[in-house]
């Protein structure tokens with residue numbers, strides 16, 4: 001079963017680990033009147049993640065399924081979750097719905113405009129459109145205004161079967177992982193465009209207190225500063241290209 005840890009009030013990190021890749025694949029489950037799952041995870045981890053979710057709440061009561069962009073680790077089992085939870089609906093960006101989710105999902109997704117929120121009971125979620133951050137035209141991130149948790153997807157990705165929540169220097173850890181990649185820095189997974197810095201600045205401006213990261217530890221520290229430093233790291237790696 002995936003490792004289950006409450007990283008913020010009623011926000012549970014469900015962490016599956018691939019030893020060959022030495023890489024964690026994390027889903028997040030929010031326990032509330034209308035439960036929300038963020039990242040469906042890979043097909044190979046479906047049973048593991050479902051079992052972990054069931055240790056927190058009845059998976060058939062999940063109401064919302066969110067993810068940043070259309071890739072297997074983020075949403076391959078969307079339709080399995082929609083089948084398991086009859087009330088569940090995907091929640092995504094407008095571009096996400098138009099490019100993939102509207103066609104792929106067995107039920108239409110809920111699209112949130114910039115100023116819209118989903119209230120699930122004690123949590124209040126908004127979708128932040130973040131085109132190409134971490135990657136993909138359809139990229140968006142979810143922010144819980146109640147706990148100030150930013151579900152930041154592949155940002156700050158790092159390897160190892162690491163602890164659920166880290167308060168140390170997450171940039172150093174991310175940078176060390178990136179430097180070790182044979183493919184090049186960040187495996188070229190996060191592009192740098194003239195919009196990247198302003199998007200990261202906008203995320204910092206939300207005032208997050210916890211970063212729920214998909215690959216590696218979640219972060220409880222100076223999250224706005226970490227987002228800005230992440231942008232500086234990208235600029236250092238790619239600036240001028």
Ligand SMILES: [Fe+2]
Pocket residue numbers: 069071074134135154
């Ligand atoms: Fe991704």
Ligand SMILES: [Fe+2]
Pocket residue numbers: 073074153154214215
């Ligand atoms: Fe991912």
